[in-house]
Amino acid sequence: MSAAEHTPAEAASGPIIRIEHLGKWYGRFQALKDVNLAIARKERIVICGPSGSGKSTLIRCINKLEDYQEGTIVVDGVTLDENVKNIEHIRREVGMVFQQFNLFPHLTILQNLTLAPVWVRKMPRKEAEALAMRYLERVQIAEQAGKFPGQLSGGQQQRVAIARSLCMNPKIMLFDEPTSALDPEMIKEVLEVMAGLAREGMTMLVVTHEMGFAREIADRIVFMDKGEIVEQAPPKEFFANPKSERTKLFLSQILGR
Amino acid sequence: MLPLTTGYFAGYQPMQVLFGLFAAAALTGAILIKDRNLKGMLWEALAVSLILMLGTYLAHNTIVNLANRKIATGFDFLDREARFEISESLIPYSAASTYGRAMLVGFLNTLKVSILGIILATILGVGIGILSLTRNWLVRQLAGGYVHFLRNIPVLLHIFLWYTAITNLLPPLRQALSPVPGIYLSQRGFFYPVPEPATGWTAALYGLIAGVVLAVAATRVARLRQDRTGEILPTGLVAILLVIGVPLIAWLVGGAPTAFSVPALKGFNFEGGTSISPEFFAVFGALSVYTSAYIAENTRAGILAVSRGQIEAGRTLGLSEGVILRQIILPQALRVILPPTTNQYLNLTKNSSLSVAVGYPDLVSISNTTLNQTGQAVECISIIMLVYLATSLATSALMNWYNRSIKVVER
Ligand SMILES: Nc1ncnc2c1ncn2[C@@H]1O[C@H](COP(=O)(O)OP(=O)(O)OP(=O)(O)O)[C@@H](O)[C@H]1O
Ligand SMILES: [Mg+2]
Numbered sequence: 001m002s003a004a005e006h007t008p009a010e011a012a013s014g015p016i017i018r019i020e021h022l023g024k025w026y027g028r029f030q031a032l033k034d035v036n037l038a039i040a041r042k043e044r045i046v047i048c049g050p051s052g053s054g055k056s057t058l059i060r061c062i063n064k065l066e067d068y069q070e071g072t073i074v075v076d077g078v079t080l081d082e083n084v085k086n087i088e089h090i091r092r093e094v095g096m097v098f099q100q101f102n103l104f105p106h107l108t109i110l111q112n113l114t115l116a117p118v119w120v121r122k123m124p125r126k127e128a129e130a131l132a133m134r135y136l137e138r139v140q141i142a143e144q145a146g147k148f149p150g151q152l153s154g155g156q157q158q159r160v161a162i163a164r165s166l167c168m169n170p171k172i173m174l175f176d177e178p179t180s181a182l183d184p185e186m187i188k189e190v191l192e193v194m195a196g197l198a199r200e201g202m203t204m205l206v207v208t209h210e211m212g213f214a215r216e217i218a219d220r221i222v223f224m225d226k227g228e229i230v231e232q233a234p235p236k237e238f239f240a241n242p243k244s245e246r247t248k249l250f251l252s253q254i255l256g257r
Numbered sequence: 258m259l260p261l262t263t264g265y266f267a268g269y270q271p272m273q274v275l276f277g278l279f280a281a282a283a284l285t286g287a288i289l290i291k292d293r294n295l296k297g298m299l300w301e302a303l304a305v306s307l308i309l310m311l312g313t314y315l316a317h318n319t320i321v322n323l324a325n326r327k328i329a330t331g332f333d334f335l336d337r338e339a340r341f342e343i344s345e346s347l348i349p350y351s352a353a354s355t356y357g358r359a360m361l362v363g364f365l366n367t368l369k370v371s372i373l374g375i376i377l378a379t380i381l382g383v384g385i386g387i388l389s390l391t392r393n394w395l396v397r398q399l400a401g402g403y404v405h406f407l408r409n410i411p412v413l414l415h416i417f418l419w420y421t422a423i424t425n426l427l428p429p430l431r432q433a434l435s436p437v438p439g440i441y442l443s444q445r446g447f448f449y450p451v452p453e454p455a456t457g458w459t460a461a462l463y464g465l466i467a468g469v470v471l472a473v474a475a476t477r478v479a480r481l482r483q484d485r486t487g488e489i490l491p492t493g494l495v496a497i498l499l500v501i502g503v504p505l506i507a508w509l510v511g512g513a514p515t516a517f518s519v520p521a522l523k524g525f526n527f528e529g530g531t532s533i534s535p536e537f538f539a540v541f542g543a544l545s546v547y548t549s550a551y552i553a554e555n556t557r558a559g560i561l562a563v564s565r566g567q568i569e570a571g572r573t574l575g576l577s578e579g580v581i582l583r584q585i586i587l588p589q590a591l592r593v594i595l596p597p598t599t600n601q602y603l604n605l606t607k608n609s610s611l612s613v614a615v616g617y618p619d620l621v622s623i624s625n626t627t628l629n630q631t632g633q634a635v636e637c638i639s640i641i642m643l644v645y646l647a648t649s650l651a652t653s654a655l656m657n658w659y660n661r662s663i664k665v666v667e668r
Contacts, residue, residue, distance in 0.1 A: 063572070067571070091572060093577035095571075095573065095574075096573035106588050115576070119489070119576055122487040122488060124485055125483075164574070165573070229336070
């Protein structure tokens with residue numbers, strides 16, 4: 001495995017992500033306040049909340065794209081600290097999909113997918129390409145393998161981005177508003193790929209405003225406001241009788257009722 | 258310099274009348290005809306006929322004027338004895354050599370100062386460009402100041418400043434500064450030791466070439482091996498070891514010579530070693546430092562053009578910072594940096610023609626002397642123009658080819 005220490009007992013049974021008393025500041029502005037969240041294996045969490053509530057900041061802390069000042073995050077038994085080995089280990093286990101796709105524009109679709117397997121997993125090129133083609137077929141885009149990202153539609157690019165993450169065989173997938181930059185007719189094809197992943201038992205954290213998707217896929221919905229988790233509940237309960245006023249207000253705005 | 262024409266009117270000539278008629282026809286057509294494509298073509302035809310008319314007029318006028326003054330045209334003068342000395346040359350030259358050879362000496366001097374200038378400008382520019390992006394506030398301000406200060410001084414002034422600094426601030430030859438034994442700095446130039454010719458040194462030189470070739474080959478082999486097995490080999494380290502190690506071994510095998518020719522003051526000059534002239538150094542220093550400010554800006558803009566999302570995507574895939582730099586940031590930044598930097602390389606080469614201001618014997622400076630001695634103005638100016646044109650075209654062809662090979666495909 002890696003240099004990161006493993007606690008086998010916890011790795012097998014306990015939560016795959018444990019966030020405790022997380023606090024994060026941008027200068028003097030506190031973006032996250034005492035956030036506590038435990039996520040079980042194969043659990044699917046949807047995070048929602050108004051703009052600026054800290055949703056992106058929270059999931060970006062999980063793979064240390066953002067530093068945090070307080071609390072602890074443990075991913076699959078490995079504590080996320082300043083140790084570069086631990087950070088690299090966790091990043092290999094955690095895939096992430098961005099609103100802006102962030103494909104590498106100078107590489108072909110196939111090269112986008114093989115980059116990490118070749119340089120991180122030290123895979124022979126042939127093997128990496130075979131792996132990449134399998135995932136491209138899965139997101140139904142194999143015929144585009146030789147093209148460059150700029151030649152694909154937004155929906156296709158986002159599916160490539162998902163396939164690129166999957167090539168590293170992650171245990172957890174983070175999605176930060178994956179459909180917000182897409183035209184309406186392309187949202188569906190991306191959500192379908194995500195639903196497929198959920199059915200296969202991927203542990204997922206999804207920041208999204210697609211409440212239909214949340215209702216259908218999520219095991220739990222986490223509502224954030226002003227850097228805090230205000231409320232969390234299974235979708236049925238969350239939509240049927242939200243407890244806090246802030247949640248009610250948010251739901252009325254987003255669902256238009 | 259002789260004035261080209263003295264306003265003397267050499268008369269009409271059939272060709273001019275012909276082009277004039279063409280121009281008139283094109284103008285009428287362009288005004289009357291409705292078809293837009295045809296109209297456009299006729300306007301272009303008008304422009305071309307006018308240019309040809311002017312061209313034939315100038316050519317005819319010049320030929321008549323030169324004939325009146327009994328100046329022979331043609332390039333025969335290039336074979337005549339030049340009868341002037343050139344202060345520095347990369348090839349054997351004396352006053353008994355031909356004008357043609359003098360021009361060649363000038364061209365080689367232009368190439369020397371341009372190529373060395375481009376290398377230093379690139380190293381300085383890329384370095385300062387990267388420094389201007391560091392987190393350290395002071396370093397950032399200093400790098401920014403460097404760029405703004407240097408860009409806003411005209412390049413000719415740069416050359417004068419360097420020349421004045423060397424010739425006024427440094428002591429005369431006999432009191433030359435010697436910061437390190439064997440190295441002397443004076444207003445007449447810099448003097449430093451060179452190895453005495455010996456088989457060991459020749460072997461080391463060939464060893465260096467072999468080392469570079471081997472390093473390139475080793476990197477290729479390592480890449481192929483990685484494709485096959487996935488194993489990542491330390492190619493950078495191996496390459497450095499080869500480039501240093503092979504010439505070192507060649508030098509040892511060649512008898513490990515250690516004799517140096519050290520400059521020493523004998524009478525009115527230094528003997529032994531070799532020297533850099535103040536003229537060369539002024540042009541070289543000024544051009545490379547001036548151009549480096551522009552390259553620094555290009556570098557900064559190129560790196561900034563790679564969005565933060567690219568680096569984050571690399572990190573979430575678990576790539577190390579080194580791989581992110583080599584495989585994601587640099588290839589993308591290079592595509593932005595290269596085209597404007599090609600321009601700067603061309604500018605530096607063209608600006609080297611300002612050498613004449615301090616007397617560095619570049620192509621323009623020597624052509625100028627030739628022109629004054631022979632009166633062959635048209636020929637000398639044509640040679641300068643053709644050489645610069647050819648050099649520029651060759652440089653941009655090379656860079657365009659490289660640019661196309663790395664271009665990002667968009668839809
Ligand atoms: N780099 C930064 N520097 C300073 N403040 C920041 C930075 N990034 C985010 N913030 C602030 O932190 C807060 C939370 O931001 P975050 O991006 O996590 O919100 P969000 O819930 O994802 O919002 P959205 O729905 O608009 O994406 C916001 O108030 C934002 O202004
Ligand atoms: Mg966000």
